Amino acid sequence: MSIRIASSCNHCNSFSESHMCKTHDLKVSEEYTCDQFSILQQLNKSMHCKSCQRMNRADCEHPDLAADGMLCASWAPKVS
Structure with missing residues (x-):
C-alpha cells in the first residue's frame, strides 16, 4: 500500500462523520490511507x-x- 497525505481518509468520499469507512465498513482516523481512496470534491x-x-x-x-x-x-x- 502506498502512503500519500492527499489520499488520507478525511479527503475521501467513504469517510463518514462517525469516522467509519463506508467502503471497508471499518472505524478509521483522518491519517489512514488506502488504495481505494475516492477524492471528496469539496473543501x-x-x-x-x-x-x-x-x-x-x-x-x-x-x-x-x-x-x-x-x-x-x-x-x-x-x-x-
Missing part, C-alpha cells in the same frame, strides 16, 4: 492552518499568510 473547513502540522515551521509554503481558518492545498494533518 473541508477543518483543514486549516491551525490544524496543519506545517504551521510555523520552515516547510510551510505560505508562512506570511498562515492563519487560523485559512485553507491551503499544502495542508498536512497534525499527528498526535
Whole structure:
C-alpha cells in the first residue's frame, strides 16, 4: 500500500462523520490511507492552518499568510 497525505481518509468520499469507512465498513482516523481512496470534491473547513502540522515551521509554503481558518492545498494533518 502506498502512503500519500492527499489520499488520507478525511479527503475521501467513504469517510463518514462517525469516522467509519463506508467502503471497508471499518472505524478509521483522518491519517489512514488506502488504495481505494475516492477524492471528496469539496473543501473541508477543518483543514486549516491551525490544524496543519506545517504551521510555523520552515516547510510551510505560505508562512506570511498562515492563519487560523485559512485553507491551503499544502495542508498536512497534525499527528498526535
